[in-house]
Amino acid sequence: MHILLIHQAFAALDEPGGTRHHELARFLVSKGHKVTVIASPVSYLTGTSLTPSPSPEGGWERSHLPSGDGLGVKEGMRVIRPSVYSAHHKSFFHRLMAFFSFMISSFFAGLKVREVDVVWGTSPPIFQGVTAWALARLKGAKFLFEVRDLWPDFAIAVGVLKSPLLIKLSLWLERFLYRHADWMMVNSPAYVSHVRGRGAKRVELIPNGADPGMFDPLDNGDQFKADFSIQNKFVALYAGAHGISNDLDVVLEAARLLADQPEIVFVLVGDGKEKANLQARAAEMGLANVLFLPPVPKSGMAGVLAGADACIAILKPIDEYKTTYPNKVFDYMAAGRPVVLAIDGVIREVVDAAGCGIFAAPGDARALAAATLKLAADPSAARQMGLAGRRSLEEHFSRESLAAKLENLVGNLMEL
Numbered sequence: 001m002h003i004l005l006i007h008q009a010f011a012a013l014d015e016p017g018g019t020r021h022h023e024l025a026r027f028l029v030s031k032g033h034k035v036t037v038i039a040s041p042v043s044y045l046t047g048t049s050l051t052p053s054p055s056p057e058g059g060w061e062r063s064h065l066p067s068g069d070g071l072g073v074k075e076g077m078r079v080i081r082p083s084v085y086s087a088h089h090k091s092f093f094h095r096l097m098a099f100f101s102f103m104i105s106s107f108f109a110g111l112k113v114r115e116v117d118v119v120w121g122t123s124p125p126i127f128q129g130v131t132a133w134a135l136a137r138l139k140g141a142k143f144l145f146e147v148r149d150l151w152p153d154f155a156i157a158v159g160v161l162k163s164p165l166l167i168k169l170s171l172w173l174e175r176f177l178y179r180h181a182d183w184m185m186v187n188s189p190a191y192v193s194h195v196r197g198r199g200a201k202r203v204e205l206i207p208n209g210a211d212p213g214m215f216d217p218l219d220n221g222d223q224f225k226a227d228f229s230i231q232n233k234f235v236a237l238y239a240g241a242h243g244i245s246n247d248l249d250v251v252l253e254a255a256r257l258l259a260d261q262p263e264i265v266f267v268l269v270g271d272g273k274e275k276a277n278l279q280a281r282a283a284e285m286g287l288a289n290v291l292f293l294p295p296v297p298k299s300g301m302a303g304v305l306a307g308a309d310a311c312i313a314i315l316k317p318i319d320e321y322k323t324t325y326p327n328k329v330f331d332y333m334a335a336g337r338p339v340v341l342a343i344d345g346v347i348r349e350v351v352d353a354a355g356c357g358i359f360a361a362p363g364d365a366r367a368l369a370a371a372t373l374k375l376a377a378d379p380s381a382a383r384q385m386g387l388a389g390r391r392s393l394e395e396h397f398s399r400e401s402l403a404a405k406l407e408n409l410v411g412n413l414m415e416l
Helices: 020-030 092-111 127-139 153-157 164-180 191-197 222-227 248-257 275-284 298-306 319-323 327-334 346-354 365-377 379-396 399-414
Strands: 002-006 034-038 060-063 078-081 118-123 142-147 183-186 203-205 234-239 264-269 290-293 310-314 339-342 357-359
Touching: 002 020, 002 092, 002 127, 020 034, 020 399, 034 092, 092 127, 118 127, 118 399, 127 142, 127 164, 142 164, 142 399, 153 319, 183 191, 183 399, 191 203, 222 298, 234 298, 234 365, 248 264, 248 275, 248 310, 248 365, 264 365, 275 290, 298 327, 310 327, 310 365, 327 339, 327 346, 327 379, 339 346, 339 365, 346 357, 346 379, 357 365, 357 379, 365 379
Parallel strands: 002 034, 002 118, 034 078, 118 142, 142 183, 183 203, 234 264, 234 310, 264 290, 310 339, 339 357
Antiparallel strands: 060 078
């Protein structure tokens, strides 16, 4: 079976960013399927170029998963990266320009991909769903549409999407794609009723997760701590995007509240539109207990998370974010690290059920500081929480078992 994935922000294991799709795709390839990915040549997280070699379809391509991957893959997936307008860390208008340019360039690149059985579109950005739908219909292929967050609802809630006209058009487009998908896939249980309520016919939950084989929960992280001269410190680490939604000002305020605890250091790993502002604020606040580090590809995250004594997951305190399953929480669990969770809703249910962390009310710096201090005061209990999370991850959210569900979904899709 040949699956064509349209995903502007696709990232491989050796590239910064979320790697859910690379991990799922390499499983499909290991089972004998063919996967072609059309993605942006610009990293969504860092703005750096991802253009290895020219592609006959136009743009650039890279072949992943050569022999020796460990999955029995003889020929890897192809990743084609057509040209796009670059809008890294620019205004919302420029980001829309980047989204629309990819929607167009990915369509023409996709036209040249032959013998496709399934076109897999993923949102956000929702506009690439239009490309996936159009290519599926032109090629007589099945259209699988994935929702990874509830765009445009999230964009409206945080104030990024304000234009009444754009809101109206975005909501119309959302319903159009849901109604016209042959099957829909969501990564959070809270999304199921939402997409059904807006026209989806068939919906499958394939939640976020992690590959436990990528992480060693017994690694004490000595090398990471030595590299950044934070030996003998309790490291509270955040890994991920530094954007408006991530509410990292609250982490800075929590660090200020714990400035009299020299054994605790906050480490923020990643990049995003707000990073420069956060660094400036940390300097103004005189926060000697905050360390900013650049983004790290998934292949290097095991070493980073090994250096953490606790890991922070945080989003703005808005009701819409109660529906999310942030992928970073599952990476934290796979690494065997306790979670300081400043997100309410369905992901809190996961952490509570696993007994792998402490909840801190979103938007409350004092609560975040108190949760961090509690874990630092009892390293043994924190360690047991982390190992409990690892066990839960292996049992319920292993990437391999989730990828098997995707393979089964694609098989059912082909029988329609």
